[in-house]
Amino acid sequence: MKNMNKIFTGTILLLLLSAYVTNAQNEIKDIIKPLSLTAGKTDSIKISDSFYSENYDIKVKDNQKIKTKYDKSNGYLYFTPNLDNSDMGLINFELEGETYSYPYKSRIEKKYKFSYKPDKEYKKLTLFGSFNGWDRGNLPLTDNDGDGVYEAEVALEPGRYEYKFFGDGIEIVDPVNPDKKPNGMGDFNSLFFVKEEIKKPVFLHIDNYQKKNENICFSFVYQNGNRNEQITYDNLIPLLNNKKIAEEKIKIDNKRIVITFKKDELKGDNLIRLAVSQNGDNTNIQSIYLQDGKPIGNGSDFNWHDATIYSLMIDRFYDGNKKLNNPIEHDSLSEKANYNGGDFLGVIKKLKEGYFKNLGINTIWISPVYDNPNGAYREYPEPHRFYTGYHGYWPISSDKTEEQFGTMEELKTIVAEAKKQNIKILLDFVSHHVHKEHPLFKEHPDWFGTLELPDGRLNLRLWDEYRLTTWFEPYLPSFDFTKSLEGLDFMVSNAIWWLKETGAAGYRHDAVKHVPNEFWRELTRRIKKEIEIPENRSVYQIGETFGSYDLISSYVNNGQLNAQFNFNLYDTALPIILDPKSSFSVLDSEMKKSFNVYGENHLMGNIMDSHDKNRFMSFADGDLDLSAWSAIEEGWNNPPIVDHASSYKKGELYYAYMHSIPGLPVVYYGSEFGMTGASDPDNRRMMRFGKDLSKHESQMIGIVSKIINIRKNHSAFRYGDFNTLQADTNIYAYIRSDMNERVLIVLNKTPENVKVELSLPEFYKSKSAKDLMTNKSITISGSKLNSSIEGYGFRYYLIK
Template sequence: MKNLRLFIFCMMCAAFTLYSCTNNERKTDFPTKSSVYGLASIVNLNTDTTSIYLGDFFPDIAVIDSVQCSLNFSSSFDKKNAKLILWSKSKEIPALSELKVFVKHTSYSILLKKSGKIKKTVYFNPQKKKYSKIQIAGEFNNWNPTSSNFVFENGKWRKDLFLDQGTYQYQLVVDEKWILDPANPDSSDNNIGGYNSLLKVYNFSAGTPPYLYTNSFKNERINIGNINADSLFVLWQNFRLAAKFINKSDSFCNITIPEEANKMERSFIRVFSCNKKGCSNDLLIPLKFGKVINEATALTRKDLEAQVMYFLMVDRFMNKDSANDKPIKDPDVSAKANYMGGDFSGIISKIRDGYFSDLGINSLWISPVNLNPDKAYREYPEPHRKFSGYHGYWPISSTKVDYRFGTDLELLNLVRDAHRYGINVILDYVANHVHENHPLYKQHPEWVTALVLPDGRKNIRLWEEQRLTTWFDTFLPTLDFSKPEVVETMTDSALYWIKTYNIDGFRHDATKHIPENYWRRLTQKIKNDITIPYNKNFYQIGETYGSRELTGSYVNSGELDAQFDFNLFFDMRSVLLNNNESFAKLQNSITSSLDYYGYHNLMGNITGNHDMARFISYASGALSSKEDDKEAGWKRNIGVKDPVGYKKLSMFTALVMTLPGIPVLYYGDEFGMPGAGDPDNRRMMKFTKLDSYEVETKNIAKKLIKLRRNLIPLIYGDYLAIPANVDKNIYKTKDIFVFARCYFDKIAIVILNKNSSVEKIKFKIPVRYDKLKLLLKSNFENRFDLKGDEITISLEGNAFEIITN
């Protein structure tokens, strides 16, 4: 009996010791309150010097004790602006490195990504002709030739470009005349009835970049696959985990979740890696009180990655209160350019009757609601048509609600009801300009940029040449944000909407036309006044038409969470609409976006918006890319010419709902509402009398949104392109696209066929699922065969399937 008691005592001691060791393994000295709010964004290094504003990451820069970076860099510090300036001491800096910021002996980690720019030289042979100036304009310089002049030497014109890997459309500008590059046989459809030359930039150095994937998890342990990685960076929140938390082997890595994660309802494990070839994909693993989230049911509207957004124009959605119907009384204003009566009451009624919930929407982006003028104005471009301010983008007040939409109380009730139904409200905010009747302009005419340029030209709609100063129209003065008082006034106005109406985010109009000092100040105020004191996620998404480099320059911890990915949108549209385009173009575009914005970005993937003709009008043949889409809407009724347009629209929606990023559905796209360019693409929303094609299209959209909301691989999964029909030549596979979103043992495989005829498609499931007994099913009634690791499926023309487990 004595020996038995001694044995039990020893076993208890051993168990206690094991428990203590396990707990000690998970203990850290991380502070209970982080000095950084949210997840610190990666800093993309320039090829020469890079400025890092520490205030972007640390709202209170006074807490910073010191900064330490790799020996590969030299640095200086600008105390006044809390700006760290880095430059490389070596040509061979790693693809990823770490900047450590110390606060009371705690090290916060900010990752630095080496520039991947490659030198690419473009030549122009004058063929013995004389030219005074040769320039180049393309996606890489936002189609602005003035910044890219060639030099003439040895009988040829030459321009050295430094570009990231990818393909870029461009043209040469020869003595002001735009032409295709005569020395380059590669070209691409420009979506407006013509072609552009195509510049291909690739790094052909030896080796394969690393690849990471989520393999398995159990309790506080996570196992990830790690292929070809030389360096691994594992972070919990913004703290790089020490060696005791990481157990690496050649192809796997075991990660121990730190004990501090148990105290937080939502935190993240983030994993990055690199080798000499470049960076891997990144992993983002959500935790709930220290446990890996493996089901989408654990997510809420506060999880920004789980958003499915719906964009509606207030005036064009639902008219519920005729008492506030006040169209502009002017015979020169067409009905389609006037107020149609949509209001807050209409939106509230659709929230309450479950329209958005039934569709699966959990985030509403609504057009600007600030007061607009009571008269119409002629637009500057010919034929100088008159428009009202029904759209909300001509503010005569930056804080008053437009009475034609409803009252302050109704807007407040709209937000409250949306929250009650689990829906975020994202408000469109206009900061770039005001209307000439705005008190700000009347009281401070010196607060705007010059309308007339030094050379006598009017500074109107010079989008690229005068990006930060150009006016949108003669009656819409652009604010001069080089003046601190302008920045303070407009950021205070933005804050008013958050504090008064408890909105959940902003869509920012004309983002690229506003300098970064404004965005930094706005985000600083939002952090200090809203997100930190109330622990409230606030989503900011911008609108920038331009290169990925320009677009991405505004997306970081100190400015915006995201922008709309227009480059990806235009490539998706081009590939689905043009028979001669290959899905390879889309894959290249997806890769470029993931490289620029990350594999778990919050960028907006749109089905369309209020500035572009409706996709279905192109897809059905009712509208041609060779015509002026706006004029077409004035001259004839644009409908749906060929029902195949509905199938193509569903394919487009399938892509938007399954690719990394935030899906954004433009109102009416759920059933295929047609429309030419603005304002024809802003028709009054239709809720009844849908025909059979529209009903089917809407049902498909609902099913796709349901999959997006319910399948965690479509939210937090990594992206993997899958080769299909590898035994056939490239031309025969250009209409087939297969990719997977993978998250631990869960997978969603997306298959598309844009050919007009049936295609038999074969592909292999990702190797990591080889040994798992996957119970796969199709979600759109297409039968498939699984033999070993190979799937065979036949898809009708212009069709898709999503296979899940």
């Protein structure tokens, strides 16, 4: 009997242990992102976009402020905030006996009216602009009262917007609005400004981190202007990972909030999130990333927030094996559009020489490595120039590398050599199309859309009208994944194969908005199941989408992509930094808008230029007007040359900005020393090194390397909050704070030296500030910091 009792007891323990292990394995690992909701409006999210699980049998708990509904049949959660809900809070749900929370922020929508009184009759009138991704069809103008004035209302947040009217196929500039700007295509766009409401500052500050015996304490300070209202636990949105922090762990002393944990509660990777919501005033969300209870900083394991991405085009980077050089011969083909000799061995050579390591780079995104056709093809738009597939975006094979770049083994050597230096490699995956020579197009034509439309038009470059099926060129068939699940499955499997075969750390994805969400969901589901979980590593995926915040963000979540390039922020930053009349306040508003969409601590890619953009220096030096969206002919007929030394200072200023804001900086090859260029292919010139750089270029790469390494060595640049101190026509000053340090960033976009006096929060009790570029310190007196910033200059101050 005693033996039977032992067996019975042992069985119970094994069952309990098994249940514990199962729950631990099934616990939600993804950090559930905050929901952005509108009072009185129903919004939805596919639950698999919130977190990965083998089981989505959840039960949503009642919420007095938000009506919720979960439709298990389609996997969507629906939320409808009360009409008066302008708060932040938590929506709780149960999964397998555990309670988790969705943080949310609800806003009361404010609409703005656009009016147009036409001087002739139109069959169809619409409004379009930067607020709707330049969609010409989804905002109709109507004349409901018959007075001849057509109107449309749009909900807008503070910021600068460009717009036009569209009547029967004709774009119309607003005739009664004097504010307009050239659009780079021979016309103008009207401008509409929404100013930030002047309110007393509301901000949640980081205070400090302390170890007390077996306890770890994290303190915060709530700033709410001069108001004296007391806050309580009910005003807090406190989370450890995805679970609400219990009231007994939190102490509130006036405006100071202290959260205390036992050391054992914080083993492994964890995230503390905290915000305050009081009487409709909502703070920022503080995010404290932890490893074994200690705030992430120097010496911590790599997190994707630590990444600085270097983007290179293989053919244009470095020629490491001249035996491979075999440019395409064609009587109408320019050298600019042909193979120039860069290859895998060239990348390996520069890795071994320490070029990337010295620059401070820890992630390299390389252009597509697929085999491409051995011929020249004529571009569809006039003047119908010929191009080759030197860039890699015309795949003719799903598993072979381009012979002019090198072998699969050499590609694997790139990954292996980079790994030795703690550098991660991102491949460039093309899921939208193949070249017509690809066997897939020949063997499975049913996987692809048709070039000819029913109305007789060609489905070419109809970016918005036929977003998911449009062809880029007549020789680049577009997949139609909406009709072919077999094709979708093949391409997902192919993406998994490349990651496993090469050991790459992730992907840059091409033309994301032209591929349906279902593709990205299936790819990410399989990456998590087949790579991330069994191999215990994090795969980073960043996409390319031009469009509205709504469109871009629809692909950025735990179930699809980690990030996309933040083109909307770039489009604002470029003219603000280079135009002496524009105010940093507009950029600051755009920055806050991006936080509302992606969160304060996001992984979006911040760019200065790219292989699809005119290079920054062509604008800075005055070769291109800031409105020039496309400068193809300038690149062919009058390619930019940098003539002014001050342009390099402007480039350094942009780098200082780009490396000090939330998100991941993306360095496009050659921009580190100020390479110029107009539109493709002029922005893809051959890379230069060492003695081939001018004096000013050598000086700039030295400054840029210092900027990159400062971000690498100071965690506040990578994990800190964002507190604006000043944003006007000349100066942009903001503080980034994490639990390790505080850094003050000051940017001066004028050519003259500017003296600034900045007021720091009094509770800092700051005594001095160390310039991280020069190592010189200045005194802070009475919470006032006084400094002189040189023309086109910046300061990185470590506050002490």
